[in-house]
Amino acid sequence: PNNHSPHVAILAGAGMGHLTPTLRLAASLLKRNCLVTLITAHPCVSDAESKLISLFLSAFPQARKEQFHIVPLDPPVEGCDPFWLQWEATRRSLQVLPSLLQSLSPPLSALVTDVTLLTPVLEFTATLKNLPKYILFISCARMFSLLASYHTFFSTTHHLPEDDYFSKAEFLETPFPGVGPFLKSSIPAALQEATNLFVSIFKEDGKKVSSFDGVFINTFDRLEPELVGNGAKLFDGRVMPPLITVRLSPCDFERGAGSSKLGWLDDQAPGSVVYVSFGSRIAIKKERIREIGEGLVRCGYPFLWVVKDKIVDKEDTALLEDVIGDELMEKVKSKGLVVKEWVDQGGILGHKAVGGFVNHSGWNSVTEAAWCGMRVLAWPADADQGINAEAVEKSGLGIWAKDWGCLAGPNSDKMVTGEEIGTKIQEMMGNDLLRLQAQQIRDEARNAFGDGGSCENAMKELIEKWKM
Numbered sequence: 001p002n003n004h005s006p007h008v009a010i011l012a013g014a015g016m017g018h019l020t021p022t023l024r025l026a027a028s029l030l031k032r033n034c035l036v037t038l039i040t041a042h043p044c045v046s047d048a049e050s051k052l053i054s055l056f057l058s059a060f061p062q063a064r065k066e067q068f069h070i071v072p073l074d075p076p077v078e079g080c081d082p083f084w085l086q087w088e089a090t091r092r093s094l095q096v097l098p099s100l101l102q103s104l105s106p107p108l109s110a111l112v113t114d115v116t117l118l119t120p121v122l123e124f125t126a127t128l129k130n131l132p133k134y135i136l137f138i139s140c141a142r143m144f145s146l147l148a149s150y151h152t153f154f155s156t157t158h159h160l161p162e163d164d165y166f167s168k169a170e171f172l173e174t175p176f177p178g179v180g181p182f183l184k185s186s187i188p189a190a191l192q193e194a195t196n197l198f199v200s201i202f203k204e205d206g207k208k209v210s211s212f213d214g215v216f217i218n219t220f221d222r223l224e225p226e227l228v229g230n231g232a233k234l235f236d237g238r239v240m241p242p243l244i245t246v247r248l249s250p251c252d253f254e255r256g257a258g259s260s261k262l263g264w265l266d267d268q269a270p271g272s273v274v275y276v277s278f279g280s281r282i283a284i285k286k287e288r289i290r291e292i293g294e295g296l297v298r299c300g301y302p303f304l305w306v307v308k309d310k311i312v313d314k315e316d317t318a319l320l321e322d323v324i325g326d327e328l329m330e331k332v333k334s335k336g337l338v339v340k341e342w343v344d345q346g347g348i349l350g351h352k353a354v355g356g357f358v359n360h361s362g363w364n365s366v367t368e369a370a371w372c373g374m375r376v377l378a379w380p381a382d383a384d385q386g387i388n389a390e391a392v393e394k395s396g397l398g399i400w401a402k403d404w405g406c407l408a409g410p411n412s413d414k415m416v417t418g419e420e421i422g423t424k425i426q427e428m429m430g431n432d433l434l435r436l437q438a439q440q441i442r443d444e445a446r447n448a449f450g451d452g453g454s455c456e457n458a459m460k461e462l463i464e465k466w467k468m
């Protein structure tokens with residue numbers, strides 16, 4: 001960095017699905033000679049988050065770190081997702097932001113904020129008039145269109161009144177240009193309950209996206225052709241911020257966070273292994289975990305299976321045997337590798353032995369699969385995952401087990417047997433067309449993000465603009 005290096009502050013949000021792409025963006029800016037100040041909340045919800053921040057800071061000693069203290073919600077809210085609570089508590093703890101940002105030297109060229117913090121960030125930076133502000137959107141562009149248009153769903157001139165809007169419609173038409181209707185079942189469950197805390201955040205923040213100068217988003221044309229490059233310029237009488245597509249794929253500093261099971265993978269035949277992981281924060285019921293195990297035993301392919309049955313890793317203390325049961329444990333041991341720990345997903349997806357990925361379609365996982373040309377069997381739980389699964393299916397990256405309902409969460413009562421799971425995995429692993437499509441997607445991703453590609457050029461231009 002020199003005098004002409006832009007200085008970018010990045011405000012991180014809670015949860016590995018948010019922190020991981022945030023640190024990848026920070027790493028990418030540092031590698032492009034920007035000065036970066038990372039702003040994080042203290043304390044983090046999970047151990048995985050604290051560990052990743054430390055790994056990042058050791059790998060990039062030139063990065064600056066600022067932290068602010070979370071003021072816990074008063075009165076405390078019981079029984080709510082701890083990551084949502086952290087988002088809400090963070091929103092209420094950002095009064096420190098103006099003085100913190102003003103104290104940074106050299107003066108900031110830009111601020112990038114996690115998508116969960118939009119309204120308070122605008123409020124607390126209102127005095128910093130000339131500071132360009134960007135959103136880091138950690139999901140797909142289609143989900144962004146839902147955020148930007150969500151408040152208009154309830155408009156009484158065109159739609160049903162709020163209370164029965166979701167109970168009456170199968171599809172939700174969005175007025176957002178270029179975006180087809182949403183399947184009601186793909187819309188996050190929380191956004192279908194008029195009184196949910198998340199609804200008010202989403203409505204309030206959705207109206208504000210147009211106050212930002214741009215949206216960093218990890219997607220590319222082949223995954224979402226109807227949105228990337230054709231992003232709406234105008235919507236609801238507002239000028240929409242441009243979508244800045246960025247490649248946020250696994251970085252070297254993440255490697256130390258978990259094992260990549262290299263020894264075991266090296267012994268497996270190329271393309272033979274099914275990798276199974278449902279992200280960092282989905283608690284799956286024991287009965288379902290056991291059916292998944294039965295399915296893996298039946299599918300006939302070796303597998304690497306990451307088991308998780310608690311939302312927050314600090315509470316995930318049960319022994320693997322107790323979660324899946326001794327009998328199943330014996331069966332799975334002879335056919336695959338089952339672990340209950342953080343793994344190096346980037347390393348695993350890039351290993352030549354791995355031939356398919358069964359996952360919940362968290363957007364980071366989907367884009368990591370796309371980057372590695374790995375076919376996917378999507379079994380979404382909730383949140384944005386149904387909308388992400390639509391992109392998996394439409395782009396040809398994978399198949400979506402739609403008739404299984406939700407993997408976990410409020411609408412996950414449907415019984416899915418081990419036999420069904422095993423058959424569906426065989427369907428994915430035996431599908432050569434899918435394998436080729438996934439490889440094509442990888443090649444197109446590399447073109448878009450490679451030197452001279454459209455995304456790379458846009459990023460260079462932006463950094464030049466920050467220097468002015």
Ligand code: BUP
Nearest residue numbers: 016017018020279280281342343345362363364365
């Ligand atoms: Br679990 C696990 N190792 O063992 P998603 C996850 N990851 O590297 P989520 C590991 O965490 P949200 C593990 O590669 C991805 O980058 C994985 O993000 C990494 O799902 C990230 O896929 C998980 O978006 O977050 O965790 O459900 O709810 O925000 O989508």
